[in-house]
Amino acid sequence: MRYRWVLWGALAAANAGAQSRYLGYTPASTVAERTVEQRMQRLVSARSLSRLHAPLAARPHPAGSAGSRQVITYLDSALRSFGLTVERHDYQVHLSAPRRVQVTLTGPATRELVLSEPPLAEDPTSSHPELGPGYIAYSASGDVRGEVVYANYGLPADYDTLRARGVDVTGRIMLVRYGRSHRAVKVHTAQGAGARAVVLYSDPADDGFVKGVAWPGGYWRGEEMLQRGNAKLSWYFHGDPLTPGVAARGDAPRLDPATAPTLPRIPVVAISWGEARHILSALGGVEAPALFAGRVPGVAYRLGPGPATVRVQVQMDDGLRPITNVVATLRGRTEPDRVVLLGGHHDAWTFGGVDPGTGSAALLELARVLGQMARGGWRPQRTIQVAFWDAEEFGLIGSTEHAEHFRDQLREQLITYVNTDMYMRGRFDAGGVPSLRDFVVDVARSVPARGGSVFSDWAAQAARARPGAIPELKALGSGADFVPFQDFLGVPTLSIEFIGANGYGFGTYHTNYDSRAYVEQVADPGFQQGVILVKTLGALALRMANAEVLPFRFGHYGEKLEAGMATLVDAMRGRSISDTAPTAELLRLASRVRTAGTALDQAMDRRLAQGGLRAARRRLVNDRLAKAEQTLIDASGENTWYQHVVQGWNIYSLYDGQLFPAAHKALRGTDVAAFMAETMRVRAALDRLARWLEETLAIVNGGA
Numbered sequence: 001m002r003y004r005w006v007l008w009g010a011l012a013a014a015n016a017g018a019q020s021r022y023l024g025y026t027p028a029s030t031v032a033e034r035t036v037e038q039r040m041q042r043l044v045s046a047r048s049l050s051r052l053h054a055p056l057a058a059r060p061h062p063a064g065s066a067g068s069r070q071v072i073t074y075l076d077s078a079l080r081s082f083g084l085t086v087e088r089h090d091y092q093v094h095l096s097a098p099r100r101v102q103v104t105l106t107g108p109a110t111r112e113l114v115l116s117e118p119p120l121a122e123d124p125t126s127s128h129p130e131l132g133p134g135y136i137a138y139s140a141s142g143d144v145r146g147e148v149v150y151a152n153y154g155l156p157a158d159y160d161t162l163r164a165r166g167v168d169v170t171g172r173i174m175l176v177r178y179g180r181s182h183r184a185v186k187v188h189t190a191q192g193a194g195a196r197a198v199v200l201y202s203d204p205a206d207d208g209f210v211k212g213v214a215w216p217g218g219y220w221r222g223e224e225m226l227q228r229g230n231a232k233l234s235w236y237f238h239g240d241p242l243t244p245g246v247a248a249r250g251d252a253p254r255l256d257p258a259t260a261p262t263l264p265r266i267p268v269v270a271i272s273w274g275e276a277r278h279i280l281s282a283l284g285g286v287e288a289p290a291l292f293a294g295r296v297p298g299v300a301y302r303l304g305p306g307p308a309t310v311r312v313q314v315q316m317d318d319g320l321r322p323i324t325n326v327v328a329t330l331r332g333r334t335e336p337d338r339v340v341l342l343g344g345h346h347d348a349w350t351f352g353g354v355d356p357g358t359g360s361a362a363l364l365e366l367a368r369v370l371g372q373m374a375r376g377g378w379r380p381q382r383t384i385q386v387a388f389w390d391a392e393e394f395g396l397i398g399s400t401e402h403a404e405h406f407r408d409q410l411r412e413q414l415i416t417y418v419n420t421d422m423y424m425r426g427r428f429d430a431g432g433v434p435s436l437r438d439f440v441v442d443v444a445r446s447v448p449a450r451g452g453s454v455f456s457d458w459a460a461q462a463a464r465a466r467p468g469a470i471p472e473l474k475a476l477g478s479g480a481d482f483v484p485f486q487d488f489l490g491v492p493t494l495s496i497e498f499i500g501a502n503g504y505g506f507g508t509y510h511t512n513y514d515s516r517a518y519v520e521q522v523a524d525p526g527f528q529q530g531v532i533l534v535k536t537l538g539a540l541a542l543r544m545a546n547a548e549v550l551p552f553r554f555g556h557y558g559e560k561l562e563a564g565m566a567t568l569v570d571a572m573r574g575r576s577i578s579d580t581a582p583t584a585e586l587l588r589l590a591s592r593v594r595t596a597g598t599a600l601d602q603a604m605d606r607r608l609a610q611g612g613l614r615a616a617r618r619r620l621v622n623d624r625l626a627k628a629e630q631t632l633i634d635a636s637g638e639n640t641w642y643q644h645v646v647q648g649w650n651i652y653s654l655y656d657g658q659l660f661p662a663a664h665k666a667l668r669g670t671d672v673a674a675f676m677a678e679t680m681r682v683r684a685a686l687d688r689l690a691r692w693l694e695e696t697l698a699i700v701n702g703g704a
């Protein structure tokens with residue numbers, strides 16, 4: 001064992017040092033905190049986790065359904081029984097459900113394609129009577145016919161390839177495989193190119209037997225499994241499509257669905273590869289280039305157009321439906337008005353065994369443990385809340401409405417938001433703002449996992465990419481309820497999960513088979529991974545809630561800003577507009593953040609090693625540390641919902657985050673005016689952050 005420590009070198013030494021004093025704690029308060037966290041860890045139970053999970057995956061429960069009301073009632077009563085205070089928040093939002101979805105191969109031969117998923121003997125709930133056909137939420141209604149063109153992943157570059165090969169897509173029906181971007185990007189691109197409808201399917205090359213054994217039995221997607229989902233164009237704004245920026249309360253002003261910018265204008269459907277095979281085998285025309293070729297057996301991929309023709313009939317039943325967020329609170333003892341919020345969603349396309357059942361069960365178990373700890377009179381210093389959002393699957397609606405509804409209060413009180421959508425057996429997957437990286441490392445060191453710690457697993461992953469590297473948080477793009485907290489509110493945000501080989505796209509993702517059976521056999525047999533996750537979430541929540549000095553570190557944020565700025569400057573050079581942009585100044589500002597951040601980190605460490613900050617300063621300093629992220633928010637941009645100037649989503653990836661997202665977007669569109677305007681916002685934001693950190697340092701040094 002000893003040689004492993006030598007291998008870890010500096011990391012191991014730092015590890016030993018850090019654990020004698022937690023980040024944000026004095027040596028004395030570390031001892032007390034360790035006792036609290038160890039008690040929490042002892043109370044976490046796999047049996048309880050399994051028991052809490054079962055009712056969450058018993059019945060299909062998409063947002064707005066009877067099954068969903070049942071889950072809401074269950075969450076509410078379970079959380080009350082744990083001794084926590086529970087609030088429900090209701091909204092009226094525009095949801096989307098199918099009246100009729102039909103796809104018919106009309107030529108050369110006629111065949112009606114199957115849009116439902118068959119019951120499987122190995123997966124008992126798959127015969128549940130409330131299961132319906134697969135559909136894509138927010139698809140336009142319509143009855144369209146046309147020749148089929150196969151467009152690979154359906155991204156702009158794929159359309160460039162089609163054009164280069166002389167394939168005209170106007171008025172055609174696009175057959176597009178899942179992968180590499182959100183489905184809405186595929187729909188929007190097809191719509192913009194003049195296509196009449198989109199048929200999405202999951203190719204086994206990306207998500208199926210080519211990768212490994214399919215369900216039942218294995219992790220991957222089977223021949224008859226299709227991927228539901230929403231096709232909302234969420235890069236305009238997240239949440240309810242009719243009430244951008246404000247809570248969808250009964251009296252809120254609403255957009256007209258006919259012109260609401262996030263709603264697609266053409267019909268979209270999803271099918272399995274088993275059904276897509278009938279279309280693919282009937283396609284002729286131009287031979288597909290190698291990059292377009294998938295792995296559906298027996299198919300020589302061709303682009304079309306035709307001779308395959310398809311009729312797509314979609315009749316949607318869209319309208320205002322009630323949704324409900326459930327929020328449980330354990331009030332803090334000394335600072336009840338400062339809050340650590342953990343959340344995930346409770347709605348599911350079908351059973352939500354994994355997505356979100358594993359995540360919700362983990363949050364429920366944590367709530368149970370906190371409730372039990374509080375029974376003897378113990379309280380955290382600050383308030384801890386656990387939230388269960390509705391209608392995430394329709395595009396982060398519940399969490400967004402919450403963020404919009406309580407915007408000012410959340411910006412004032414929320415010190416960190418931690419999202420857990422789902423988990424499964426696999427690797428530690430942590431994302432978030434760079435100021436929380438050192439904190440997550442510190443916490444991960446004290447949570448045991450597989451003979452080591454969550455940190456040792458995580459560090460081993462990072463070291464595979466770059467030997468000796470300290471793990472980093474991935475930038476959060478999109479795909480889960482962290483988005484409104486990070487991008488709309490500017491609250492320091494984390495996403496904490498464990499994920500398998502295909503990440504969020506595990507084999508039964510958004511199918512009828514995302515079931516309890518899949519969880520018990522594949523995702524987390526025995527709920528052992530869940531126990532590790534609950535301990536991690538518990539340690540994050542408690543340590544943040546009890547810290548003497550909030551454990552934010554800005555030196556690393558500065559490093560990430562420098563790296564992100566270097567990437568942006570490279571992209572500018574690629575577009576030959578670096579001459580007109582103040583590149584030197586932007587790089588200098590990023591360095592100024594690093595310098596100020598590092599000085600602040602060190603000053604804080606010194607104070608804590610010597611016994612801490614004077615009580616009179618502590619609240620002011622902590623508020624400044626928690627609100628530093630908000631200096632990067634600016635509502636004056638082209639997009640008033642995505643207010644974060646630094647953090648955001650690269651939509652031409654699946655869910656990846658990208659630093660300076662609006663600047664990159666303007667560059668991609670070679671919109672020089674928009675780029676220059678964005679440059680000014682970036683410059684102002686970095687200047688605000690640097691000044692904020694310098695002023696905070698002056699306060700700390702001015703006599704703590």
Ligand SMILES: [Zn+2]
Nearest residue numbers: 355356421422
């Ligand atoms: Zn989910």
